Amino acid sequence: MERTRMNLFQNSFLLHPGRSGRPLLRPLVIFLLVGLLGVGTARQASAQPSPPTPEATIHVVQAGDTLSQIAANYGIPLDRLMALNGLDDPDAIYVGQKLRLTPSLAADMAIPPPMAEAPVGPGEEASRPPIATLNRTYQVQAGDTLHTIALRAGVDEAALARLNDLPLDNPGLAIGQILLLPATPADLREAREAGSRQAAAVYVVQAGDTLGGIAQAHGLSLADLLAANRIAAPDAIYVGQQLTIPPRPEPEAPPPAPLRLGPARNGFFYYTVRPGDTLSGLARDFDSTVLAVLEYNDLPDAETVYTGLELRIPFGPPPLPLRLPPVPLSGTRFLVSLSRQQCWLLRGEAVAYSWPCSTGYGAWITRTGTFQVQTKLEMAQSNAYQLDMPYWLGIYDVGSYENGIHGLPVSWETGEKIWEGLIGQPATFGCAMLTDEDAAILFQNAYLGMPVHIVP
Structure with a gap:
């Protein structure tokens, strides 16, 4: 110029x-x-827009804002915006909240940018850190298939394949491979009970609440709830008050069972009927069943009992239908008596558990003999009778069907358990039935190939 x-x-x-x-x-x-x-010319140059100011570092939330919209407006990934502000829920923002848009030096050091994953070639396995899990695991042995592993663990084969990202038709298992096992109802029940005992909870009093009702709803005594909240008068609570719900007291451990030496004893109790005795009461007192007392005393019915009658009441497991060498017996086996409607879980020659059970009724009488567990399923389904049968242990085939041992059946039509009051008498279509609690214990101790003895 x-x-x-x-x-x-x-x-x-x-x-x-x-x-x-x-x-x-x-x-x-x-x-x-x-x-x-x-x-x-100078004025025209000065009228041009000034260079952009440094980027904003704070955004104040306005009415109608969403976190995803804020992230898009500033060109920030949503997950990074949440990490910068310590947010776990993208909907948990409020009007007037100040959101950080740029990290501090410490935040830059604490929140590294995401790294792109290297492509994995065919036949190669990506190197990933181990996944923390509470699921049980199984190490593949020689000869294992997905089907046999599912049967042995008592889990669904399709769920096992999905959990381990394996094709169901050709999983390609390798010896030593570690598989995650799907959680069973027993696993979930134990985790839920353990979690409920970890810490005290808080309950907000609602209109119409009473302290006694709140205590009962949480399985507590009124005294425990009063003590936890330092309340002297049970009626002095108000709507909106926060009450501390203390953890439930741990149940006392049962006393240890007496040490049993030698084989389990069996035989008969001899009892003379007294005035007021009933057959059901005697069966309960002697840990037997009404059917066992009837069978072993040739009684036509439970009413044929009179004062002075001498009864022979069996106790202990009957002898096993086996010819064995004169050496100590080992291993776990299950014994069912049809005439006594009782069953026993034996470890060697000792009785681990003794339970009442129900077997086949009428034309569906349970077959006698020695069998072995050939199927183990957490829940089996009977298409013939439209029933779900928990804790299923299949032991022998009847045509195209399978008879076994199970807990209380659940009707498909009503969704409710049936035959609950029939334990201790013949009631089933040929299977051996226990209560759910006893069937769960047996299921946990059973294994494929476990001997099952059914005697008259």
């Missing part, structure tokens, strides 16, 4: 070299015009 002004000045002066006073006038006018043009 300066160079242009000088050229104009020189040219205007040389046009009139002989005029006095005039040579300076035109250059001066031209110089002023050029100066005004320069000022206009």
